[in-house]
Amino acid sequence: MMVNGTVVALSRIQFAATALYHFLFVPLTLGLSFLLAAMETVYVTTGKPIYKDMARFWGKLLMINFALGVATGLTMEFQFGTNWSFYSGFVGDIFGAPLAIEGLMAFFMESTFIGLMVFGWERLSKGQHLAVTWLVAFGSNLSALWILVANSFMQNPRGAAFDPLTMRMQLTSFPQLIFNPDAQSKFVHTSVAGYVTAAIFVAGVSAYYMLHKRHVELAKRSFRMAALFGVLATIAVITLGDALGFVDARVQPTKLAAMEGLWKSEAAPMPFNLIAFPSQAQRRNVADVRVPYLLSLLVTHSLTGTVPGADALERQAVRRIKDGIPAVQALHVLARNPTDAAALAEFDAHRKDLGYGFLLERYAPDLNDATAAQLERAARDIIPPVAAVFWSFRVMVALGLLMLAYFVITVLYTLRNRIQRKTWLLKTAVWMIPVPFIANEAGWLVAELGRQPWTVFDVLPTWMSASTHSVAYMAFSLIGFVVLYSVFIAVEMYLMVRAIRLGPAEHGDAGGPGPQVRPSLSPRPLPAAPYGRRLEG
Amino acid sequence: MRTFLYFLLYMVIAVAVIFLAAVLGAHGAWYFAWLVGTAMIVLISAAGGALLDTQEEHAAQQAPAERDRS
Amino acid sequence: MELYAILQVTWWLLLGVLLMGLAVMVGMDMGVGAILRYVGRSDLERRIALNIIGPHWDGNQVWFILGGGAIFAAFPLIYATAFSGFYVVMLLLLWTMIMRPLGFEYRSQLASPAWRNVWDWVFLVSGAVPMIVFGAAFGNLFHGVPFHFSWDMTSYYTGSFLGLLNPFAIAAGVLSLALSAMMGSLTVMNGAEAALFQRARRLAQLAAAVAIALFAICGLWVHALDGYRLTGGPGPGVPQTPLQQSVALAPGAWLSNFAAHPLLWLLPLAGFAGMAGALLAARAARSHLGWWLGALAWIGVIGTAGAALFPFMLPSSTDPSMSLTLWNSSSSRATLLWMVGFAAFFVPLILWYTSWAFWVMRGKVTPEQITRGDEHAY
Numbered sequence: 001m002m003v004n005g006t007v008v009a010l011s012r013i014q015f016a017a018t019a020l021y022h023f024l025f026v027p028l029t030l031g032l033s034f035l036l037a038a039m040e041t042v043y044v045t046t047g048k049p050i051y052k053d054m055a056r057f058w059g060k061l062l063m064i065n066f067a068l069g070v071a072t073g074l075t076m077e078f079q080f081g082t083n084w085s086f087y088s089g090f091v092g093d094i095f096g097a098p099l100a101i102e103g104l105m106a107f108f109m110e111s112t113f114i115g116l117m118v119f120g121w122e123r124l125s126k127g128q129h130l131a132v133t134w135l136v137a138f139g140s141n142l143s144a145l146w147i148l149v150a151n152s153f154m155q156n157p158r159g160a161a162f163d164p165l166t167m168r169m170q171l172t173s174f175p176q177l178i179f180n181p182d183a184q185s186k187f188v189h190t191s192v193a194g195y196v197t198a199a200i201f202v203a204g205v206s207a208y209y210m211l212h213k214r215h216v217e218l219a220k221r222s223f224r225m226a227a228l229f230g231v232l233a234t235i236a237v238i239t240l241g242d243a244l245g246f247v248d249a250r251v252q253p254t255k256l257a258a259m260e261g262l263w264k265s266e267a268a269p270m271p272f273n274l275i276a277f278p279s280q281a282q283r284r285n286v287a288d289v290r291v292p293y294l295l296s297l298l299v300t301h302s303l304t305g306t307v308p309g310a311d312a313l314e315r316q317a318v319r320r321i322k323d324g325i326p327a328v329q330a331l332h333v334l335a336r337n338p339t340d341a342a343a344l345a346e347f348d349a350h351r352k353d354l355g356y357g358f359l360l361e362r363y364a365p366d367l368n369d370a371t372a373a374q375l376e377r378a379a380r381d382i383i384p385p386v387a388a389v390f391w392s393f394r395v396m397v398a399l400g401l402l403m404l405a406y407f408v409i410t411v412l413y414t415l416r417n418r419i420q421r422k423t424w425l426l427k428t429a430v431w432m433i434p435v436p437f438i439a440n441e442a443g444w445l446v447a448e449l450g451r452q453p454w455t456v457f458d459v460l461p462t463w464m465s466a467s468t469h470s471v472a473y474m475a476f477s478l479i480g481f482v483v484l485y486s487v488f489i490a491v492e493m494y495l496m497v498r499a500i501r502l503g504p505a506e507h508g509d510a511g512g513p514g515p516q517v518r519p520s521l522s523p524r525p526l527p528a529a530p531y532g533r534r535l536e537g
Numbered sequence: 538m539r540t541f542l543y544f545l546l547y548m549v550i551a552v553a554v555i556f557l558a559a560v561l562g563a564h565g566a567w568y569f570a571w572l573v574g575t576a577m578i579v580l581i582s583a584a585g586g587a588l589l590d591t592q593e594e595h596a597a598q599q600a601p602a603e604r605d606r607s
Numbered sequence: 608m609e610l611y612a613i614l615q616v617t618w619w620l621l622l623g624v625l626l627m628g629l630a631v632m633v634g635m636d637m638g639v640g641a642i643l644r645y646v647g648r649s650d651l652e653r654r655i656a657l658n659i660i661g662p663h664w665d666g667n668q669v670w671f672i673l674g675g676g677a678i679f680a681a682f683p684l685i686y687a688t689a690f691s692g693f694y695v696v697m698l699l700l701l702w703t704m705i706m707r708p709l710g711f712e713y714r715s716q717l718a719s720p721a722w723r724n725v726w727d728w729v730f731l732v733s734g735a736v737p738m739i740v741f742g743a744a745f746g747n748l749f750h751g752v753p754f755h756f757s758w759d760m761t762s763y764y765t766g767s768f769l770g771l772l773n774p775f776a777i778a779a780g781v782l783s784l785a786l787s788a789m790m791g792s793l794t795v796m797n798g799a800e801a802a803l804f805q806r807a808r809r810l811a812q813l814a815a816a817v818a819i820a821l822f823a824i825c826g827l828w829v830h831a832l833d834g835y836r837l838t839g840g841p842g843p844g845v846p847q848t849p850l851q852q853s854v855a856l857a858p859g860a861w862l863s864n865f866a867a868h869p870l871l872w873l874l875p876l877a878g879f880a881g882m883a884g885a886l887l888a889a890r891a892a893r894s895h896l897g898w899w900l901g902a903l904a905w906i907g908v909i910g911t912a913g914a915a916l917f918p919f920m921l922p923s924s925t926d927p928s929m930s931l932t933l934w935n936s937s938s939s940r941a942t943l944l945w946m947v948g949f950a951a952f953f954v955p956l957i958l959w960y961t962s963w964a965f966w967v968m969r970g971k972v973t974p975e976q977i978t979r980g981d982e983h984a985y
Binding site: 172336 | 687709761798
Binding site: 221239408413 | 540545548551554555566567568570571574575577578579580581582583585586587588589591593594596
């Protein structure tokens with residue numbers, strides 16, 4: 001069962017690359033669909049056609065983004081089976097269910113109604129179309145819900161137990177699975193991060209139009225709606241980030257230690273490493289800037305709470321690995337004879353540390369003669385790559401606070417209807433567009449890199465989870481993905497920028513000079529009413 | 538300057554809301570909060586959009602000179 | 608029978624229904640993509656063909672995603688073993704499939720003929736390759752797949768990519784392609800007029816004839832293949848691993864279920880009747896009737912394969928007793944039960960709103976709708 005280390009590494013790179021890529025498109029869909037619902041709600045309640053123009057224009061951009069989100073989502077669904085087959089067999093009984101329910105409950109709804117949303121403007125009544133738009137928004141976010149329920153099982157495996165009869169983890173409580181605290185806070189955090197992403201995107205593109213004095217009426221309204229949407233969403237995303245940290249402190253102490261660069265356990269109140277340069281080899285921060293009291297306040301919401309550092313966690317891991325050895329050994333017996341009573345009793349006594357036994361198997365394939373050095377090595381593995389997690393976390397938080405400040409200012413100006421005159425702020429808004437995307441990616445890294453060395457926390461180590469492919473197969477697939485995805489992103493960016501430059505082709509206001517598009521980009525004169533998803537005939 | 542003060546004021550409010558929600562949310566039912574919160578965010582955003590039309594109509598009734606004051 | 612065994616059979620049947628849904632709904636879109644260059648001679652005609660499935664391809668594609676999700680949830684070992692074993696083929700399927708959503712959204716964004724031509728080729732490849740892979744995967748099940756497990760259920764695949772391209776699998780792959788081309792043609796007929804309609808009508812008849820021939824050939828061929836037979840093991844409704852059963856090989860054993868239950872012959876009969884009916888309906892220009900008969904053909908073909916293989920789902924050629932059956936690869940009782948609950952609620956709901964979506968977008972797609980430009984057409 002030793003999977004080649006290079007294959008595991010390549011599988012991890014491939015999964016991370018395709019997941020990060022997929023996650024470039026998903027948050028925008030999550031948020032933009034609700035912004036569209038907001039715009040169309042105004043249209044239906046006030047009857048002002050400009051809001052319909054807005055819904056259609058932003059809907060067109062949504063579709064360009066959505067196509068790639070759907071396409072790259074297919075990869076994710078395949079990849080558990082193609083590249084993580086041991087993982088899929090080991091926890092598929094629990095992990096597969098939310099994915100299937102996602103299809104049944106959410107993805108069908110989103111995908112069926114998005115077709116009607118785009119094609120149904122003339123065929124549906126106003127109210128029907130509004131309902132369809134809301135269903136798309138709920139569908140896409142419910143989709144995220146079930147994916148994150150599945151993901152949270154990897155972070156904090158609840159509602160499942162190992163069954164020696166089938167040699168895998170099995171569901172024991174479905175409610176525990178879906179009401180996992182990690183799932184609750186992570187879903188809201190992620191969904192709302194999508195709202196922020198969409199708000200910054202809409203505000204940025206609207207600012208671009210206002211700067212160029214194009215489509216000013218549409219841009220002003222879009223900007224205001226995005227700013228209000230964004231400021232509330234940013235407050236929520238920070239709140240939920242805090243809640244998630246609070247959950248992690250209890251269920252994933254190793255992740256928290258990595259996020260905070262905590263090598264040594266300390267007494268309460270613990271100081272916060274504002275800046276630090278962690279060294280994995282030396283087990284310490286080479287340099288740091290600390291804020292007293294803050295860490296205890298942040299992660300335990302009290303001045304007397306503490307969280308363990310890497311040193312204490314490694315000591316604990318040594319104990320658990322020792323306890324896990326008999327569990328793995330009993331499992332070897334049970335694999336041959338599932339009814340061996342002695343082995344069953346031995347397994348039951350040590351089952352909670354089975355995963356730690358697996359950790360050691362990486363270095364000592366025969367657990368009977370594991371050395372102290374091998375045990376030490378396995379115990380050190382439980383600390384994720386600290387520098388990467390620490391800095392990803394800092395980047396995410398810093399950008400989150402930056403976006404909060406930005407939205408507070410923009411709300412201020414847009415509520416006074418003066419935003420169109422604040423050139424500096426409009427320019428900032430355009431430059432803000434990449435910020436949430438970077439924050440989203442950083443957040444993914446914190447969550448998933450911080451989970452290492454496990455695929456299922458405390459249960460299944462990453463090194464065991466991968467499929468038994470050859471290096472050549474992995475090289476082939478990785479190169480294929482890189483080539484294909486590079487072409488995709490180039491095409492998508494080109495079409496997105498082009499659609500933004502062309503702008504909403506027709507609406508009520510005198511929006512200044514027309515689209516300033518290079519001739520090569522504008523193959524035909526624009527027809528009379530070409531917005532929606534198509535630009536030319 | 539006035540804008541900066543407003544900025545500070547609203548930042549303080551935002552931080553206060555985060556603090557409150559963090560305390561309340563330590564044991565909170567987040568799925569429900571998401572549902573309510575999303576509806577609220579969408580509706581406030583929609584109301585903000587509609588308000589703009591009212592503001593513009595109001596501004597249109599004022600003398601042009603007065604509009605330029607700000 | 609114990610509840611667990613009933614749940615296992617229920618999920619085996621539900622998976623069959625999902626695969627049929629996938630074949631009918633995704634197959635028709637894939638078919639339209641694959642025949643696009645043939646039936647549509649001008650850009651306008653191709654756009655009409657694309658816009659016939661335009662409002663629905665996205666929803667239809669979820670049948671595929673749901674099929675994958677249901678295998679994962681209900682039969683995790685099948686998902687894990689098949690997806691990793693068929694690695695290169697799965698990647699081909701995936702890479703071609705993920706181009707298709709982009710084709711729909713991006714093709715008509717630019718007017719350049721070269722741009723659109725590239726995407727039309729993408730439609731051809733992303734329509735034909737997945738359907739061939741889909742059929743060939745089924746074909747390989749009858750041969751057995753070279754995999755085995757270690758003590759802890761790590762699966763090892765020992766075959767090569769080319770080994771999956773054996774003649775029987777290719778025949779099954781082409782059968783699948785022919786059926787989807789037939790369904791694609793009938794779908795185009797449903798929504799198109801004039802020359803486009805006529806070309807689709809000719810193609811539907813041709814594809815149906817090819818499908819009838821291949822289905823018959825595959826059926827006769829199966830007699831000569833070594834079939835698998837479960838000779839011992841814990842049996843239905845007992846938690847187990849695939850290391851605890853014994854399996855024997857015998858020529859023609861894939862037909863033993865039909866011998867034991869003659870009513871099962873209705874399935875291949877439905878397949879032939881559906882194909883022949885679709886052919887005649889296409890000839891008579893009654894495409895809606897033909898579409899439903901084509902769906903019946905898919906149900907018959909997949910039902911036939913499932914009935915022949917039962918209870919096997921992924922036979923192993925390396926060590927036949929490690930073959931995956933629905934008894935040894937299904938999820939636990941609790942998972943299957945929860946999933947049945949969700950499926951019972953959501954599948955009827957999905958069928959209801961999907962039908963509504965088709966009803967809203969019913970009728971022909973006319974050239975005026977495309978050129979007018981306000982229909983947000985692809």
